[in-house]
Amino acid sequence: MHAETRAPELHGLLAEYRSAQELLDATRRAHAEGFRAMDAYTPYPVEEIAEVVCDHHRSRVPLVCLIGGVVGALSGWALVWWTSSIAYPLNIGGKPYNSWPAFIPVIFECTILFAAFSAGIGMLALNRLPEPYHPVFNVGSFRERGSREGYFLCIEAGDERFDRTRTREFLTATGALEVHEVEA
């Protein structure tokens, strides 16, 4: 059977820079040039680069975490209230069945538990991880230095301003050490 969808041959162009500063400058220039489908790769977080690449959008992780916390609090309370007042009411020291002050520790722990796991798993989900395969790993120097001392900028072929030759020229002009073609 012939697949109708044609896999793009090129994921993008990957340029390597000497330092975080050079990468930041290049990312800024690419952003000013109008490129949006791009990503920078650094061995450690560089906030300024992330801001440019993400087009100054704020991360959605805090929102996910907040929702997780609220859901955690409500489900923690639902658990203790339902078990203690409805499913299995027990008279403990003459306290009312819904003796909420005694429920605070459990509700608090559920809040933290859900909030923390929403933040952690939410971060992975927003980043679409785990992702065992990604085209940038096809570039040898990225595999070698990407997670240690390399600073990379990838302008993706999906960008409407992308052009194999002109984008390469642009990246070379920003002071890239080397520009690699990334196979998809």
Place this chain on the structure above:
Amino acid sequence: MTLFAVACAVIYPLFHTGRPWLAVYWLLPYPNTMGMWPNFRSPLIWDVFAVSTYGSVSLLFWYIGLIPDLGTLRDKAKNLWQKRIYGTLSMGWRGSARHWHNYEQAYLLLAGLSTPLVLSVHSVVSFDFASGQIPGWHTTIFPPYFVAGAVFAGFAMVITLALPLRRLFGLQDFITDKHLDNMSKVMLVTGLIVAYGYLMEAFTSWYSGNIFETYVMKNRLEGPYRWLYYSLLVCNVLAVQPLWFRRVRYSPLAIWAISMFVNVGMWLERFVIIPMSLHRDFLPSSWDMYYPTAWDFSTFFGTIGLFLALMFLFIRVFPAIAIFEMRTLTPEAKVKEPAH
């Protein structure tokens, strides 16, 4: 250092469960054929929630913190199996700026959420005692006193473990003298809070006018276990006082010795609180002496062995100091805003 401490903290819930094969049966709320549920007004069930949340959130925090470093290990790995294992664990981390953007937020939130968790887990553990009626347990000072004790013991333990490692692996540039100085200061301050706790226990037992409460203190000072109580005061109060001096705080050998005193002292504190309160309760007919059996000793040494084994395994296969966090401290990591 954070990672390291968290890795240590993960071990504690393992010690906590006591009789795990029964613990699942009575402690976790799950629908069962008997139609029974745990009593959520009991501090023991609070403890189950506090410790299991603490354990799982610490594990998550620790793992999330390791992901970028696992990526580095994957790329450095020489043999295929190492590449596969680190590769799987790193989830395909590639250091993308979009990923770092979310990652940093999540890491910050997890750090923020873990802090109240540290306070809550020790407060809840203290409720197990404080809401009981045994004289020596039934005190309102327990939650803050346990939290201070935990920070005190925690810093002592970190010093005990980190100093030999620092020496062994030549990590003086990562765990600096300044860090040791600060850790010593925290140990001193929390030690003083703990000393205040001891003082207040003594004061309250006198001020309460209650014969049972007064007797607790009298038993500590004059009873058959008095030498343990005096050793506790020596280890936890006297031994930390040299930390007032700068020269002591900058001497790794001295603070390591002090941290060993604190480790012993905090163990004695548990002994003073638990068996010493129980062995002289309300009725003289239930008075007895507690002598640990061979099983008690072997469990105790077993936990030390388990802890050290897990820790050495950790250092063997994972970075003991977060690599990417160290990179952010290098001068190359500082970037300038463009001139406007």
